[in-house]
Amino acid sequence: MKLVLATSNKGKVREIKALCEDFEVIPYSEIIDEFEIVEDGDDFKSNALIKARAVFKALNDDDVVVFADDSGISVDVLDGEPGIYSARYAGANATDKDNLYKLISDIKAKNVNSSPAHYTAAIAIVTKEAEYTVHGWMYGEAITKALGDGGFGYDPMFIPLGYDKTLAELDDEVKKRISHRAKALSLAKIILQSL
Secondary structure, eight states, X not given: OEEEESOOOHHHHHHHHHHOTTSEEEEGGGTSOOOOOOOOOSSHHHHHXXXXXXXXXXXXXXXXXXXXXXXXXXEGGGTTEEGGGGGGTTOTTOOHHHHHHHHHHHHHTTTOSEEEEEEEEEEXXXXXXXXXXXXXXXXEEEESSOOOSSSSTTGGGXXXXXXXXXXXXXXXXXXXXXXXHHHHHHHHHHHHHHO
């Protein structure tokens, strides 16, 4: 089965390919030109569906299965920010590092060194017959320093519950088992296998 990803984020593509080895996984940008998708939903599920629907429509091919992920980190001391704005927290053209250091700075501004936080991953699957969504969560602590050089995004500042290292310091095999995306993907696989 050809699974077309509604993303060109290299970190997400790599992670999804590793977790979906049973499927042919292709970023949509390898099939058609990249285009801007306005993610104006008010939660992760809505934004994942917006992306999947837009790519499905643009591909104009009833035989593909489009798979979109919307994910982010929510920090308790910041009342759930950045949430759905995680990818553009430091501005429209911000890099992963810009976002990471803005979040660290914003937590420090609350006069704390860490805060409970969680990641959310919503996955949308769109086919010609139906649409499906699943979620996965990972809980832990957001800290005010960046440690480790693995992973991407906010991984260097997030320590999962039950661990004493950041996601960027943990082995990929551990991350595959505990991540929000891995949890959502395990549910998505059940749907994909039934298609």
